[in-house]
Amino acid sequence: MAKKKKRRHFTPEYKAEVVRLVRTGGKTAGQAARDLDLTETSVRAWVRQAEIDDGKGPAGALTTSEREELAALKREVKTLRMERDILKKATAFFAKETT
Numbered sequence: 001m002a003k004k005k006k007r008r009h010f011t012p013e014y015k016a017e018v019v020r021l022v023r024t025g026g027k028t029a030g031q032a033a034r035d036l037d038l039t040e041t042s043v044r045a046w047v048r049q050a051e052i053d054d055g056k057g058p059a060g061a062l063t064t065s066e067r068e069e070l071a072a073l074k075r076e077v078k079t080l081r082m083e084r085d086i087l088k089k090a091t092a093f094f095a096k097e098t099t
Contacts, residue, residue, distance in 0.1 A: 015046045015050075018032060018036065018038070018043060018046055019046050019047050019050045022043065022047050023047070023050075029043040029044045029047060030043075049064060052064075
């Protein structure tokens, strides 16, 4: 059975440096990925997201800050729905108790 690699997290500064290396270093995403022991998919995604953040991406693509805001709003909606469901159950419980 093959071992799963532990998911690694990279700082925005590191990602920006890798993107700079690909853009100005004359290396392809694949070469940079092999040199830095990264997956080519990750490097390509970082380069694509950097292009979107620079305003060069496809129409409707979300910038990094918009993605962060969307994630925060989704978390808030999840919390609010959970609180609403708890209040519904409490209302039903206390309505049953008073009759």
